[in-house]
Amino acid sequence: MPLLRTPRFFSSPSNPSSPVVPPISLIRGGCYDENLPDLPDLPLCPGCGVHMQDSDPDLPGFFAKPSPKSSAYHASVRRTSLPVDEPQISNFLKSGQFDEEADKERPENGRDSKPLVCARCHSLRHYGRVKNNKAENLLPDFDFDRMVGPKIVSSGGSRSVVLMVVDAADFDGSFPRRIAKLLSASIEENSSAWKEGKPGNVPRVLIVVTKIDLLPGCLSPTGLEYWVRQRAHEGGAGKITGVHLVSSLRGWGVKDLLDHVQHLVGTRGSVWAVGAQNAGKSTLINAMGKCVGGKINLLTEAPVPGTTIGIVRVEGILSGQMKLFDTPGIIHPYQISTRLNAEEQTLLHLKKEMRPRTYRIKAGHSVHIAGLMRLDVEETTTDTIYLTVWASPLLPLHMGKIEGAAGMIERHFGRQLQPPIGEDRVAHLGQWLRKEFRVRGNSWEVSSVDIAAPGLGWFAVGLKGEAVLGAWTYEGVDLVLRNSLIPSRAKIFEVAGFTVSEIVSVADSAIGKSKQKKRSKRDGLSVEDSSDRSKPLRVLPRMFSFGRCSERGKGRNEGFISDEGEQALKILPFGFAQKSDVS
Template sequence: MNEQIICSGCGIPVQTKDSDKPGYAPKAALERDVIVCQRCYRLTHYNEVPDVPLTDKDFDKLLDDVSKSDAVVVMIVDLFDVEGSWMMKRKDLNHLPLVIVGNKFDLLPHSVNENKIKLWLKKEAMKRGYKPEKIDLMSANKKADVMRIAALIDQVRNGKDVYIIGSANVGKSTFINQIIRAFDGDEDQLITTSIYPGTTLAFIDLPLDDGSKMYDTPGIINPNQMYRSIPQKEMKLLQPKREIKPIVFQLKEEQTLFIGSLARFDFVSGEANHFVCYFPEKFTPHRTKLSQADDLYARHKGETILSPPSKEALEEVPPLKAETFTIAHDKTDIVIPGLGWVTVGHKGAVVTVHAPENIKVTLREAII
């Protein structure tokens, strides 16, 4: 291979010498019209994801390139996993125009007010030091939404290049693929997408009609995402397939809610309170007495009433760690990034949350 060949799926240079290193493809693959690395081929055809590490050093280099450019930055945020969407390690990009787009809006209950969600998202972004010029919402699976966001980006960029950034699995590549389709792009050039986080390994550039380019960047896997806690074959359970239906419980103190075998909410003390659950459809909350919770978990974890995940998958899940919160404000969300959240109706409740030990449980102003 004298000339450098780029994988059309993930953007990484293709090599044929070492099957254990990123970009490997068998020599026969180079005869195809569209060349993809072995990893992207397996991902697309078999939903297999060989581990290819993108180190912090690699990601710092990529963000450094963005920081030095004269471009517009578009950050995609997963509205179902906002806390897991923020990039934990990042260069200061505030000198560049920033557009924040909340994706998967269609997963939120249809009764939510779009403008309130935009305002809420702006407040959350500013808490973290971001200074967005524009904020909008979309579902990357809907062509009309993507076209509207594309028009917004075109208005802001004013002829500049565009970098699409965000944590893994927020929908960056899905968004760009919709743009390719909408503008009669080559279907063979669609970017690798899947339920698995971290499927883009390098910048993938797409030419725009004025000579500038749009770049899809690798999604860094946030260590605070639930995706880091469960086996790959169980990851699809974390992604809602349809609009989330809130499940409401009127709890008294010393009652417990289990969310499968991945999380537990103990209402330790306080006046009777509303607990509203927002989780993927495969997770049905199970209520029990706090005094019986430990025994129930020991006997039934991974079984029907406390699943998913399966018993086999639970062997790879970090042990649950307990953290106690006193709810200081009405309508507060207790968030387990990548899994969902519970909205506590009234202040004063003392709640102990059990979640995998690598997950940082957080409180926030209710999104809904």
Template sequence: MQESNPKLPGYFIIPSAKSIDYKPQINRQPIAEEPEISNSFKRGNLKELVEPEIPGPNPNPKPLVCVRCHSLRHYGKISMARSLENLRNWYQIQSMKIRLWKHGKSGNVPRVVLVVTKIDLLPPSLSPTHLKHWVRQRAREGGANKLTSVHLVSSFRDWGVKNLVDDVCKLAGARGNVWAIGAQNAGKSTLINSIGKHISGKNIQLTEAPVPGTTLGIIRVEGVLPGKAKLFDTPGLLHPHQITTRLTREEQKLVHVSEELRPRTYRIKAGHTVHIAGLMRLDVEEASAESIYITVWASPYLPLHMGKTENVDTMLEDHFGRQLQPPIGENRAEELGQWVRKEFHVRGNSWDVSSVDVAATGVGWFAVGLKGEAVLGVRTYDGVHVILRNSLIPQRAQFFEIAGFTVSKVVSNADQVSNKQRQSKKPKNQIELKETASEALRTCM
């Protein structure tokens, strides 16, 4: 060891003397905590460490809706009433029209695609071929002689939507305009929502409600049709001859058809009457045959009554607004207007199937099956459109209804109220009889 030459081996430096107050510097940085060893790791079950996902934007955010749309979707009523233009409806069937325009061609004429919606409400035994033929015939009678195509669609069951989408996309092209036009509550917005799911997989979220007049203005629906084609949803056309425009929301619930229609058939003779609630009645005034079959196609919530025509005056006084609803309320029938009569002469060749229909707009229809001729008197409120047409659904029910009221909640509730009123009146009458009897005894004494 040496301390003289640093180039030679064994060189070292003698450390300097330390003072008494000298203390070595201590690194006081905190020591990181050791990760806790999980029980699964101790058992030998190794798990891959997965980095936590950073939440991104929601691909399907809930759309912001106004108070009116929220009330319609969840409560089925309009909280903010607005008026619409009084437009005329071209058809009486539950249908809508899709009009298409193509750009880039001179003298372009709009093409009409007639879409019959809510076919899931019709009986499954009805032939689609018969229905399409019937629809085309009714369209020609309404003035639509040139239809590009007819589609039978159910947005709820997703029936026929794909064929409709293919047809509309082909006709619209890359830059066409598609307008959905139809009566109120015909299912236009529901159909457009279904079309959006088929084409782009998007939820369009147009407001749907079983209330007439849900859509207030023309709505351009973006991102549904391919290319630069545009799709427009329009407000429902008002039908001035529909009875539903005069009804309240509670009365509309009874008239609205929300499930599959089922026939209710009567076998009656001349001199008998069938009521559909307090909205419409059919009188069999004359008939060449002994019996005639009347099948009612209407909402199952509407009570029916069959009886003799000579007793119809008592029906109006005693049962309208009670057992026969709508109208709801004793004086409500007077507010709807006066009843008017319309006469029809009908004939048929078979009792097994219905030959003609007597339909009232917004209520339903009577299907008439007979072998011979008959004179029918139909009465409903003034201004309601009543027509005679070829039978839409020829078949009738297997079992016949009996005379009197049909079994329904409306009739049972009305009977309970009337029974309570009778029970409340009985004690008063008994008390009055006792008082008169006691007074008579006093006078005799």
């Protein structure tokens, strides 16, 4: 029986009875033993690889049948020429041209040739989210070692080319260590067999670093490739056939990758795209399809973990009998992003080129990245060191003294420091633990080492001397010490306290309202009176200027005078202004 079946449409009324829904364990297309009896006889969704069914909307793979269209739905429109001498018709319309060929190219059967996808793919493509979480929770766990691994490292059959897809902005979080070790063992074993004249399929491994458009443009491609090879070897990758730096969004390096793949795979080989969730496998394959041109079925891509459900064979990119497969993403439990909900994950998502945020601090101080990671500078042989944060710009930062850092969890986690979003979410992420790092550097000008948290970002440390650093995060998150990926730092340094961000501003506003309600209740004022007298005014820290607030205060530091008469504003904690009567 073939690994994957060609998708068919549910819109045909020839078979009114719906096929039997397969067991949940077999819902992932191609992720099962082909020798099992009663394999599912349902079409595969070309977007995610799930077996489609139209029986139960609360089960994975649900597909709603399209409503039947009449024969006149796509009927040609009768075109009539516009009278040239008609004065009421503008010259713009008179000079326009009708597309007479559009109706001729439309299929005669009244149905578009665009392949149909499951409801989940439709929701991800058009809304960027999964609407039915009940069906999502029923999906069985994806076991790469059992479902995909044996197909790639098989000693017989056609040649295998493995595209190990890694996220440039989260290399240690997205690098598939288990796959790398599996492939290295297979290469060593099959190479020995091949040398002895026995059948031996030696997989060719290409490391494809995606999303390089998120890295700063000052980074050298040669230096980046050397860094990638070094980290890949440390992660378990033995023999690497090549490294490709690509941007699927901008099309950088995709053509060179495609040419290299076609050269390696031979006439009947198989190409497998593997990697962690959200590493960019489906987006990469779609970019390869656009590079080739022609007509292909685009895979579903969205910033949602686990977009691809089953093994999808992609047609139209490789010529001849070459086969290209997209595989489900692997879950790395040591990534901190796997513990966050959908709303929290959006704050970690990078959309633009990363920008550095640098602190110049002394021993005895610490820096928080949201409520997810903290780095303490405990001991140094120098007066100061440079800490540069590389993470999503939506994540708020905080710098303060170590002795006050312990109380940050209770006072600010889930509020000013998000994610986690909400105080009740802090306990769900696990226990807050410390890991010690002893680092050294030989230059003030560049960063020497990184301390990275998979799925979040990293601290780049620049110093000329030695230091003892304490890194704090949740239990199970694998903190990594490595050579610095991006040596440069920001030219303007951050200051103590919270960084300017919308999250901090909204949290401060809520705290200000809560304090005002308590104060009004204590003074015996009603909520209506207190809300009229005191309205929190959102003012971003370090951006409030006394001299520009009003004409009366222009050029003098005498505060802001409102337009309501005899009222003035006094500055409250957290960057707020409160109205108060002037006696």
